[in-house]
Amino acid sequence: AQSVTQPDIHITVSEGASLELRCNYSYGATPYLFWYVQSPGQGLQLLLKYFSGDTLVQGIKGFEAEFKRSQSSFNLRKPSVHWSDAAEYFCAVGALNAGGTSYGKLTFGQGTILTVHP
């Protein structure tokens, strides 16, 4: 079974500073990886996803993530954080069904809460 670990429960950065949120996964085959963001009391919004090809993927709101198979990691980065980026971030890995195609049954990490200081 797949699993996801987000080592950092809470990260605090200053506005304008760079950001990296860590994500490590465990999965026997090629993973389908996602980053979602959640504002307080809201649902989750997809930031970006990786399926294959270029290991550096671009997402919305200026975020990017890099897939490193050798390290089983899919870290999320942003060069300059804005106060509106304060939220909780979730990394997730997608499962494959018997037919070899993915569907939306995801395994999520525990989440990382991002606080941004002015």
Added chain:
Amino acid sequence: DGGITQSPKYLFRKEGQNVTLSCEQNLNHDAMYWYRQDPGQGLRLIYYSQIVNDFQKGDIAEGYSVSREKKESFPLTVTSAQKNPTAFYLCASSIGTSATGELFFGEGSRLTVL
């Protein structure tokens, strides 16, 4: 606009009562999901359905029940057998057996047991 609507947003329940959370989508998605969110534990899958009149248990199905009589609707019942039902519940949908696996989420329902 297309999306997922969950209701109610807040719900209070006395111990021993069953409650039903509503989830409706107009995205024409085949698959629907219920996740439970607790602080520091991420999201855990309760039930999912890939097609009408069919659904499967997720990782924490005990004490919950679902139905999928219509493509647009996937209600979740939290029964009195659920030992710790206070949580934030998220409904989601996806296109189905596509290669993307992207989930679209509702805004959630917060259940508090008094």
